[in-house]
Amino acid sequence: MDKLLFLQVLLLLKGHNVFSQEVCSKTVIHSCNDCIRSGPYCVWCKQLNFTKPGEPEASRCDTEGQLIKKGCMDGNIISPSNVLQPEENKPLITDSVQLKPQSVKLQLRPGMPHTFTLEFQRVEGYPVDLYYLMDLSYSMEDDLREVKRLGHDLFDALQTITGDGQIGFGSFVDKTVLPFTNTNKAKLQKPCDEKELNCQPAFGYRHVVSMTKNRTKFNSEVSKQFISGNLDSPEGSLDAVMQATVCGDIIGWRNSSTRLIVLATDAGFHMAGDGKLAGILEPNDENCHLRSHLYAKSNEMDYPSVGQIATQLKNNNIQPIFAVTQNMEKVYMDLSAMIPKSEVGVLSADSKNVVELIKKAYDKLSSKVTVTHSELPENVRVTYTPICNGIVGTLGDKGACENVGVGQLIMFNVTVIADACIDETSFFIGPLGIKDKLLVKVSTRCECTCDDPLVSSPVHCNGNGKVSCGMCSCNNGFVGQKCECSIGEKDESSLRVACRRNNGTECEGRGDCVCGQCQCHAQEGGSTYHGQFCECDDENCEKFQNKLCGGNGKCNCGKCECNPEYEGPACNCKKSDEQCRTPSGSVCSGRGSCKCNQCECLEGYERPFCVVCHGCASTCQTKGKCIECLGFGTGSFSKNCSMACKGLQYKMVKELKVNNPCKVRDVENCWLSFSTTQLDGIDNYTAQILDTRECPELPNIYAIIGGSIAGVALIGLLLLLLIKGIIYMKDLKEFRKFENEKSKAKWAKANNPLFKNATTTVTNPTFTGE
Known part of the structure; x- marks a missing residue:
């Protein structure tokens, strides 16, 4: 026991960082309040005349050791400490209390950790509420028959666990929409095989029996249940778990009880997002929607996510036991890993072992105590160090002890840190799955209490102000370290503006603004900051x-x-340029400057002498127009050649003695050949220009014109022949069509009564017929 006490004291000291180096990281300090907010080890000296003339009042803020070295006497150091005040601290076991204390009030110094001990002891016979949630899809038919027989066994199992147990019952299948369930009207009414006589209509989740101690009522209601069915293998398990968790009043969960949900199934589960397959886009709202014991929003709301399930189980102190078949064990083990307080057991083929499975899972759940917290307020951190059977565990954001027996006392050292000043807020700490919680009310101590006199100080503040934590708090119209400056008609803010460079920090944080002028502080090396705004120092050069x-x-x-x-x-x-001179005697080839006896070249040029330029444009491109105007008097520079090309000296030659001379085209489309050499300087070149140009031969104009005319005439003739041929073929086709139709005509052989043949009468004028 002495060893355990020593370990607790050691952890408590560690929580207060006794073994760490105390450092006060000061920022802008204008008052005692600013000081203690700067860090957990910053303290304030309220001693009068503690600061030297010209020394800033910010020097009152430092670690306690440094202030004592500077001469701050005992009783003058202001350092608010953490305060823990128990508000409710009932003894363990009394009235089924398992957690001690039950409520505390913490006043924390920002950044300073505070550690206290949380005790837990399992109560024998603690009330247990067990809700049996069963999959009633068709494949669970034999399991349902077995569960109908096991009602008394379930109650007997609870009796071995606790003398105060209740059992409830619920069932589920899946959403009654495609593609999860056959929506044919007849199939909705009877989704099982035709041979199955007792088959209830398809449904999502149904609450059957609220928590009860009445065995007869439980067995009677469960015996009325029949199998149902759906299409796909995954079921709506998470829909059912969510409703059984959040509908506490309907299910009948008691406030002070161990709450268990036993999920019995032989299939996987649908989760958030699967509802989109049926056009269900509304996310699960984590609210209760039971109407007449049926989940009313089953076909309107998506399945919940695993994260939503884990959060609601934690918030409602419910521990799930997944009783699944062998083929689903891996799936639900993965699910259990995401739900902190849960267990997985393997069902036999007909669920005969479900009672033994529940007992084993309960023993595992109840013997492992995991302490954590609810959602923490902003700027608050909590860590835990478990002490299990006298063995100190590791520090973490949760504390866990395993194999905890009934009546066994375990402890957790809880360390709370507030990182900044906050208003009073609260959160809960407690074991997962257990209703007992510790209420922690947290506030911060960010104000100094100095017991200052209420009247003005005639000596220390020149009668123009009163002492506040060792500093002068000046009356209106006066400013300065000892209220020695009268600002007259000007207000203090306008004087302080004059001490800010570019509206920045007053005197760059290196001096005091006195009557609109900066009085600079001394540096650690002995010299003094200087400049209009104390912006200059003489200790930070290279x-x-x-x-x-x-x-x-x-x-x-x-x-x-x-x-x-x-x-x-x-x-x-x-100062020397010996290493910067080229063989010609120039410094850095005229394309850089010599610093520290090394060339600093212009952009693009490289050391050591700024001769080679990477990234510069080729002289073949940049000097082509100058070569044209200097050598042959043509091109765009010809009117101003001497000025545009004054940095280029040239010579006409019969032959270029270089391997790859530059070649450019001039305005007459002729090739000009030349070579360049860069001299010292930026734009200083010599060039050799080949005095002959390579010009292309002129084309034969007459041959081109004659050929063009002949070509046009030939093309025209060919077009005429083509058009003539097309017309001829079209006429030939029409004629043949006419001949064909003519040959098929059948003319009538009867004489037309209206038609008379032509007759010819010849009369001899000399013959009268007499």
């Missing part, structure tokens, strides 16, 4: 060989001012 400005200059406002014979950012180089 170093060389661990010497400020290499020992060859002085630091001024963060930059080195080198002696005449030195240069460089840290005055680390002697």
Whole structure:
């Protein structure tokens, strides 16, 4: 027991970070309140005249050890500490109390952890509510027959667990919409095989029996249940679990009881998103929708997600036991891994072993105690260190002890940290699946209490203000460290604006604003910040060989001012250009500057002498127009050639003695050949230009014109012949069609009575017929 007490004290000290280094990371400090909010180890000295002349009041804020070194006397250090106040602390076991304390009030210093001990002891005979949730799809027919016989056995099993047990019953299949269930009217009424006489209509989830101790009532209602059916293998298990969890008043869950849901099934489960297959897009709202004991929103609302199920089971202190067949064990083991307080058991083929399975699962669940918290307020952190059978566990965001027997006492060291100042808020801590919870009310101590006199101080504050935690709180019209500055008609804010560069921090945080002017503080090295806004210091220039400005200059406002014979950012180089000179004697080829005896080249050019340029445009491209105007007097530069090309010296040659000369086309489409050499400087070249151009031969105009005319005439003739041929073929086709129709005509052989043959009468004028 002494060893256990020692371990608790050790953890408590560790929770307060006794063994860690105390550091006060100060930011902008204007008051005692600002100081204690800066960190858990920042404390304030309220001693009068603690600061030296010109020293900022912010120096009152530091670690306790540093303030004592500076001369702050005992009784003048302000350091609010954490306060734990138990509000409800009933003894364990009394009135079935398993958790102690039941309510505490914590006042925390921001950033300072506080550790207290939470005790838990299992009560013998603690009430148990068990809700049996059964899959009634057709494949569970033999299981249902067995469960109807096991009612008394279930109650007997509860009696061995507790003397105060209740059992309820519910059943489920799946949503009664396609593709989950056959929506044919006859099939909805009887989804089983034709040979099955007792088959109830398809349904989603039905609550059958509320929590009861009456064995006869339970057996009677369960015996009235019959098998049903659906189409696909996964069932609506999660729909049923969600409703059985959130409909507490209807199910009959008691406030102080161990709550168990036994889910018996031989199939997998649908989850959030599967409802889209049936056009159900509304997410599950995690609310109760039981109407006449049926889930009324089954076909309107999607299945819940595993995360929603886990959250609601935790919030309602319900522990699920998944009683599944062998083929589904792996699926539900994966589901159980996502639900902290749950167990999986394997059913026999006809569920005969369900009673023994429930007893084993209950023993596992009740013997493992996992302590965690509800949703934490913003800026609050909680960690746990379990102490199980005298053995200290590891620190984490949960605390767990296994194999906890009835009546066995276990403890958890709970560490709470508030990272910032917060208003009073609360959260719960307690074991998963158990109703008993510890209410933790948290607030922060962010204000200093200094017991200052209420009247103005005639000595310390010049009669123009009163002392507040060792500082002067000036009356209206006065400012300054000791209220020595009268601001007259101006307000203090306008004077303080004059001390801010670019509307930034007042005096860059390195001085005090006194009557609109910055009085700069001293640096640690002994020198003083300077400048209009204390923006300059002489201690933070670059170093060389661990010497400020290499020992060859002085630091001024963060930059080195080198002696005449030195240069460089840290005055680390002697002035010389020996290593920068080319064989021709130029410095960096005229395309850079020599610093620290090395060339700093213009963009594109490379060390050591800025000769080679990567990324620069080719001179063949950039100098082509100048070559044309200088060598042959043509091109776009011809009118202003001497000015446009003044950086190029040239020579006309009969032959170019280079391997790959530049070639460009001029305005007459002729090829110009030349070579260039860059001299020292940026735009300084010499060029050799080949005095002959390669021009293409002129085309034979007459041959082109004659050929063009002949070609046009030939094409025209061919077109005429083609058109003539098309017309001839069309006429020939029409004629043949006419001949064909003519041959098929049948003319009538009878004489037309209206038709008379032509007759010819010849009369001899000399013969009268007499």
